[in-house]
Amino acid sequence: MLEIARGSSERGELVLRRRDDGALELRVNGVFVMDDVETSSEELLASAALASVRRPDRVLVGGLGLGYTVRALLADPRLGQVVVAEIEPELVSWMRSGLVPSVLDDPRVGVVVGDVRDVVAEAEDASLDAILLDVDNGPDFLVYNENSAIYASPFVTTCRSKLRAGGVLTVWSSSESGALEDVVASVFGACEVKPVPVQLQERAETYYVYQGCRQ
Secondary structure, eight states, X not given: OEEEEEEEXXXXXXXXXXXXXXXXXXXXXXXXXXXXXXXXXXXXXXXXXXXXXXXXXXXXXXXXXXXXXXXXXXXXTTOOEEEEEESOHHHHHHHHHTSXXXXXXXXXXXXXXXXXXXXXXXXXXXXXXXXXXOSSSOTTSOSSGGGGGGGSHHHHHHHHHHEEXXXXXXXXXXXXXXXHHHHHHHHHSOOEEEEEEEEETTEEEEEEEEEEEOO
């Protein structure tokens, strides 16, 4: 195992490392967050949103990670602009320096270093075609406890208010969450749940994507 970079903030410690199998891996506070081998759920997060909107002129992504959600968005020629809210400046710095393959040099991408809750709150009402949230591991296995507010009704309601008619909120979770499904359904009137079978270092797991559409 080769440690590539390490950083810290008031939320804890971030470690970027190269595993013995060659994979690039990100851990936060000692918890596995993602690697560059199994990226299908991040890609589904993007594709589910893109498939549900007619014109993705302006998209907001909560969580930069290793960039795979943004990369999948950029592959769609319809995409106008994507704004990424990333609370950890180290992640942005590692990508800008080339330690992580960058998606930030595309002119359609803008990055705001800050809490996604603040970034969403500051957006104009009915100004976004999609909001994609991949900020933590989901409501039931949090890396950072304060992120629980991201999955609660007040913030989900705020997200809805920022979406244009036909816009979607799409949320990634590492585990099935009836509570999250109920919140999205109560705010949007319905919630579509997409399970994503993944293979994590020879271990079968299932991730989930939750989606609500503003009618």
